[in-house]
Amino acid sequence: MAVSVVTGATGGLGRWIGLGLARAGHTVILVGRSRPAGEAAMQWIAQQVPTARLELLIADLSLIAATRQAAMLIDARFPEIDLLVNNVGTFCTTREVTEEGHERVLATNHLSAFVMTRALVPALRAAAKTAGSARIVNIGSSASDRAGIEPDDLEGKRRWGMVRSYSQSKLAMMMTSFGWAARLEGTGVVSNVVHPGAVATKLVRASGAVGLAWRAMSPFLLSEEQGADSPLHACLAPEFATLNGVYVKHRRPVRANRRTENKTLTDRVWNATETLAGG
Numbered sequence: 001m002a003v004s005v006v007t008g009a010t011g012g013l014g015r016w017i018g019l020g021l022a023r024a025g026h027t028v029i030l031v032g033r034s035r036p037a038g039e040a041a042m043q044w045i046a047q048q049v050p051t052a053r054l055e056l057l058i059a060d061l062s063l064i065a066a067t068r069q070a071a072m073l074i075d076a077r078f079p080e081i082d083l084l085v086n087n088v089g090t091f092c093t094t095r096e097v098t099e100e101g102h103e104r105v106l107a108t109n110h111l112s113a114f115v116m117t118r119a120l121v122p123a124l125r126a127a128a129k130t131a132g133s134a135r136i137v138n139i140g141s142s143a144s145d146r147a148g149i150e151p152d153d154l155e156g157k158r159r160w161g162m163v164r165s166y167s168q169s170k171l172a173m174m175m176t177s178f179g180w181a182a183r184l185e186g187t188g189v190v191s192n193v194v195h196p197g198a199v200a201t202k203l204v205r206a207s208g209a210v211g212l213a214w215r216a217m218s219p220f221l222l223s224e225e226q227g228a229d230s231p232l233h234a235c236l237a238p239e240f241a242t243l244n245g246v247y248v249k250h251r252r253p254v255r256a257n258r259r260t261e262n263k264t265l266t267d268r269v270w271n272a273t274e275t276l277a278g279g
């Protein structure tokens, strides 16, 4: 029985990804920060998949300590994890700092994925040994496609902008996702990034000035269900069990930001991430 973890699963795309995995027969651990929203999401999935095996874990994934603790709880309960979907994401219109002192967008979109992945690698490797493969699917964004990145200023202390911080966090996440792909090569664990498309979710609706632009585009936005299609494809399609270190749009691997091919740069981003994420 496959076991999957989905972060940011209490709403938006994550809830639909959880539903798709439950439909595929996975045990799904939904991770989010709101218990009422989490219970509602579990109920919503169970109504459609009465046989679903669901668990809810409450954690504020903008916090490294809380993310680490959530991962430890998952690891203690499930020694084998077949699929980790790092979906949690946020967009801020002003620079916010978490109670741990990290810039909120980077912490939520990038550091949480890094910390969760690092903690669950042993369980993913164990599942790959048993089942032949395991997957890490990171929900990226086309906002990273042309983004720049400053490894020594990932938190935007020198220069911060709402689009810049979001794009840079997604590029950093992509670089470390490919970093995991390289480090896990040959273990049966693959690590890929998926852009879901432009989707009418809370994240888009809540994004202030940019939200106005998005609202103008709203007739062209995908529904949450449509947005979950490519991520679910990368999670479930047999051919994605062996594709490693790719960037996916519309269900297909596409070329990522060329900066991801610059090893010196990606190593600097990996090292900066390790420093920010702590031990």
Ligand SMILES: NC(=O)c1ccc[n+]([C@@H]2O[C@H](COP(=O)([O-])OP(=O)(O)OC[C@H]3O[C@@H](n4cnc5c(N)ncnc54)[C@H](OP(=O)(O)O)[C@@H]3O)[C@@H](O)[C@H]2O)c1
Pocket (backbone or CB within 6 Å): 007, 008, 009, 010, 011, 012, 013, 014, 031, 032, 033, 034, 037, 059, 060, 061, 062, 063, 086, 087, 088, 089, 090, 108, 139, 140, 141, 142, 195, 196, 197, 198, 199, 200, 201, 202, 203, 204
């Ligand atoms: N929508 C798009 O067009 C689009 C495009 C490209 C990529 N993406 C990416 O897709 C992913 C999902 O986004 P979405 O559009 O579905 O956004 P969403 O509707 O805002 O959903 C995000 C989910 O993450 C949860 N969350 C946010 N901050 C959290 C935290 N600190 N701790 C725990 N859970 C937290 C939210 O819970 P709360 O209800 O408690 O906030 C919600 O369940 C993100 O990584 C996003 O960057 C989205």
